[in-house]
Amino acid sequence: xxxxxxxxxxxxxxxxxxxxxxxxxxxxxxxxxxxxxxxxxxxxxxxxxxxxxxxxxxxxxxxxxxxxxxxxxxxxxxxxxxxxxxxxxxxxxxxxxxxxxxxxxxxxxxxxxxxxxxxxxxxxxxxxxxxxxxxxxxxxxxxxxxxxxxxxxxxxxxxxxxxxxxxxxxxxxxxxxxxxxxxxxxxxxxxxxxxxxxxxxxxxxxxxxxxxxxxxxxxxxxxxxxxxxxxxxxxxxxxxxxxxxxxxxxxxxxxxxxxxxxxxxxxxxxxxxxxxxxxxxxxxxxxxxxxxxxxxxxxxxxx
Amino acid sequence: xxxxxxxxxxxxxxxxxxxxxxxxxxxxxxxxxxxxxxxxxxxxxxxxxxxxxxxxxxxxxxxxxxxxxxxxxxxxxxxxxxxxxxxxxxxxxxxxxxxxxxxxxxxxxxxxxxxxxxxxxxxxxxxxxxxxxxxxxxxxxxxxxxxxxxxxxxxxxxxxxxxxxxxxxxxxxxxxxxxxxxxxxxxxxxxxxxxxxxxxxxxxxxxxxxxxxxxxxxxxxxxxxxxxxxxxxxxxxxxxxxxxxxxxxxxxxxxxxxxxxxxxxxxxxxxxxxxxxxxxxxxxxxxxxxxxxxxxx
Numbered sequence: 001x002x003x004x005x006x007x008x009x010x011x012x013x014x015x016x017x018x019x020x021x022x023x024x025x026x027x028x029x030x031x032x033x034x035x036x037x038x039x040x041x042x043x044x045x046x047x048x049x050x051x052x053x054x055x056x057x058x059x060x061x062x063x064x065x066x067x068x069x070x071x072x073x074x075x076x077x078x079x080x081x082x083x084x085x086x087x088x089x090x091x092x093x094x095x096x097x098x099x100x101x102x103x104x105x106x107x108x109x110x111x112x113x114x115x116x117x118x119x120x121x122x123x124x125x126x127x128x129x130x131x132x133x134x135x136x137x138x139x140x141x142x143x144x145x146x147x148x149x150x151x152x153x154x155x156x157x158x159x160x161x162x163x164x165x166x167x168x169x170x171x172x173x174x175x176x177x178x179x180x181x182x183x184x185x186x187x188x189x190x191x192x193x194x195x196x197x198x199x200x201x202x203x204x205x206x207x208x209x210x211x212x213x214x215x216x217x218x219x220x221x222x223x224x225x226x227x228x229x230x231x232x233x234x235x236x237x238x239x240x241x242x243x244x245x246x247x248x249x250x251x252x253x254x255x256x257x258x259x260x261x262x263x264x265x266x267x268x269x270x271x272x273x274x275x276x277x278x279x280x281x282x283x284x285x286x287x288x289x290x291x292x293x294x295x296x297x298x299x300x301x302x303x
Numbered sequence: 304x305x306x307x308x309x310x311x312x313x314x315x316x317x318x319x320x321x322x323x324x325x326x327x328x329x330x331x332x333x334x335x336x337x338x339x340x341x342x343x344x345x346x347x348x349x350x351x352x353x354x355x356x357x358x359x360x361x362x363x364x365x366x367x368x369x370x371x372x373x374x375x376x377x378x379x380x381x382x383x384x385x386x387x388x389x390x391x392x393x394x395x396x397x398x399x400x401x402x403x404x405x406x407x408x409x410x411x412x413x414x415x416x417x418x419x420x421x422x423x424x425x426x427x428x429x430x431x432x433x434x435x436x437x438x439x440x441x442x443x444x445x446x447x448x449x450x451x452x453x454x455x456x457x458x459x460x461x462x463x464x465x466x467x468x469x470x471x472x473x474x475x476x477x478x479x480x481x482x483x484x485x486x487x488x489x490x491x492x493x494x495x496x497x498x499x500x501x502x503x504x505x506x507x508x509x510x511x512x513x514x515x516x517x518x519x520x521x522x523x524x525x526x527x528x529x530x531x532x533x534x535x536x537x538x539x540x541x542x543x544x545x546x547x548x549x550x551x552x553x554x555x556x557x558x559x560x561x562x563x564x565x566x567x568x569x570x571x572x573x574x575x576x577x578x579x580x581x582x583x584x585x586x587x588x589x590x591x592x593x594x595x596x597x598x599x600x
Contacts, residue, residue, distance in 0.1 A: 020422040023503035027414035027422075031474055032430065034411060038471035039437050042445035042452055049448060056451055103343060106336050113340065120344050122590060123351070126582050128532035130550040131575045134557055134567065135354050144564045146353050149369045178347065186594050190318045228597055239441035242534040246554065261443040261535070268447055269539060277447040285444040292439040 043285065049278035056274045068279035077251075077267070078280070081258035084169055088240055088259070091173045092180075092233040100181045100229070101222075104188035105214060118189065121182035129179065133246025136175045137162065140247075162248060165256045172257055175243055180236070184229045191225030192218065234291045238284060241265065260284050311484050311518045315591040358569030365565050380569040390573060392545060393552030400462050400469075400537075400548055401530040407470045408477050408526040409519060415474075416481030417507045421493055431482075437475030442468075442535055450539050464540040465548075469530055477522045480595055484518035485511055517591075524585075524592030531578070549574050 050068055052060035072078050103121060107114045124132060142148050142160030151159045161171045195217065203213045219226075241261035244251060250266055251258035258266070260280060268277020357365055358380050360373040368374075384390050418424070419431050442449075449468055450459075458464035488511065496506045512519070534550045541547060544555060553574050560566045582589055 020503055021424045023507075024418040024422045024424040024427075026504075027418040027507075028430065030411045031415035031434065031478065034467065034471040035434055035437060035474050038449065038452070038468040039445070039474075040433075042448035043440070045448035045451070046445050056454075099343075103340070106340055111336075113337070117340050117344060119586060120347055123579070123582070124347060125593070126528065126578055126589065127575055128534070128550050128578070130532075130534050130553055131571055134553065134571055135350050138354065138357070138564055138568060138571075139350050141564065144365050144369065146349070146369045178350075182347075183594070186318060186590060187597050190314060190594060190597060193316075193318075225597065232596070235439075235441070239443050241443060242550070245534070245538075246557075264443065264446070265535070265538075269450070274447050274451065281444045281447060285440050288440040288444065 046278040046281045046285070049275050050282045052275040053273075054275045056272050060275065062275075064275065068276050069283075071276065072279055072283065077255040077258060078260075078263055080256060081251075081260050081263040084172075084257065085238060085240070085259050087169065087173060088176060088237040089234060091177060092237055093230065096177045096181045097184055097226070097229060097233065099177065100184035101188055101226075103181070104185045104192065105218065107185070108189055108192045118185070121185055123182065124179045125183040127179070129242030130246045132175060132179045133243040136171070136178070137247045140171050163253050165253050168248060168253055169257045172243060172247055175247065176240065179243075180233075184233070187225055187229050187232075188222060191222045195221035231292075231295055234295065235288060238288055238291070310487055311480075311521065311591075311595065314595065314597070315517060315587070318591050318594055354568050355572045357565060358572045360565050362563060362565050365568075377565070380565055381573065383566070384570055384573055389552060389556070390570070393547055393549040393574075394577065396462070396546060396552075397531055397548040397550075400465050401527050403462070403466045404469045404473070404530040405523045405526045407466065408473050409523060411470060412474050412477035412522065413481055413512065413519065414507065416478045416485055417511055419478065419482045420485035421490075421506075421511075422503065431478075434475055434478050437472065438479065442472055446535060446539055449536075453540055459540060460542055460546065462546070465530075465533070465537050468536060468540075469526075469533065473526050473529060476525065476596060480518060480522055481515070484515055488514055518595070520588055521592035521595040524589055525595065528589075528593065 053062040054060040140161040244262040264280040453464040
């Protein structure tokens, strides 16, 4: 009788139904609570504040409907910021990722120098955006910077790249490629380790040249990693801020180097226009969610 | 012995095998390969070198000689910063915030990840998706309401106004990585422990956690690096200079010495030095940790 009771008790415990539920009730709430208070509620509130004209004091009462959004999309600086974010995406996809892939191919094997080169290329990624931005602000400085001194050494006039409304954002794009290509290179190298070596040998026996081996073995083998890296690029591109702050401080010259987030900071936060700033946040949020979901749906279905 | 290697163990091997593996092949197999690599490496390294060396020059020399070594090494640029309290306080502030962020991220996300990996309860799928939703958008989207929230909670201008939101925002990636890793552990481990009368909390603390050190380290590294480099949130949440973490301190210093690039370069060098030192000391874990988001499970 006693033995049966013990067996039943341990069987109940083994099934885990009861004690598992209790443990979950202790283990989960801290995470859920923190996440709700500091992530979900602010997002919900942004959607709420976005319809008000509010300076953050008292309660939002001045309901303006879609006014903030209308104002936002009529704002030339914001349009330029949107374009700039688009340019970051473009440069990431067309320059950064191919560069990362090319370098990854050169460094995939354990050939001479591979270790050192990989570490060098990864190095900028571990630096803070602010530090990277300031380093390049120096590089592009017309009076002291290296770029300008190279130009003068070749007999050209000093180059004030960051003061030039046409080229200042190009300088920002260079820094973004410089800082992030090493991260994507590491992803590709990690992906290449999972490609079966025999595929290369088989391809070589079949007479495939280096390009064909790259095109028909490496690329398909890396497909899911490439998709992942594109996804990281897209989401990352939408949140660029620190680099802008370090390189051009307030989005200058003439507001040509803003991104959506730096626009939000300068025109929403520093002026405490909570409603207007929240509307910018909502636009960024919607773009992020659209990117994430459509990307998952379109490309990552089989992963 | 059951094989307890997880997807993350394989990821560590994949990203870092080259650190220990012997060099193969002819070093000069392709001259072009080396040419391209040296060119790219030069573009990566030159700005960093120019920064470090520029910090040793005086302003006049920096203006005419950005490339070469300084004629006179002006150590006082560096000593001036190192002997002041500002630099050290910025680092201490950053360390304090990052330390608490790492500790709380692990303390909150590991139990939650365990619940999602090995327990069954009402609404588990919904709650998991709820947390994972946090992966899709960055800090910036909600920064204004977050500011209001921090203010209303009385956390404005305190480290906790940074630490708690950071932990909350890192939860999604941490829970995802940890849950996937916990799931990869053989389910027999949990089942046989249950048979032996071991409760879930003890299974978590005595079996799951000790077997998951690599992924816990990865999550800790991600949280640390993100916190160490975080800029926007402290920028919004703090307004007392003595509480600044180093990225704000660096911007403040730059704003103060705007045109004295030699001093600014020295300050930049000193602030990136800890990151580079950490990187060189723990390359393997840092590379594996920062690319851990790529591991699917």
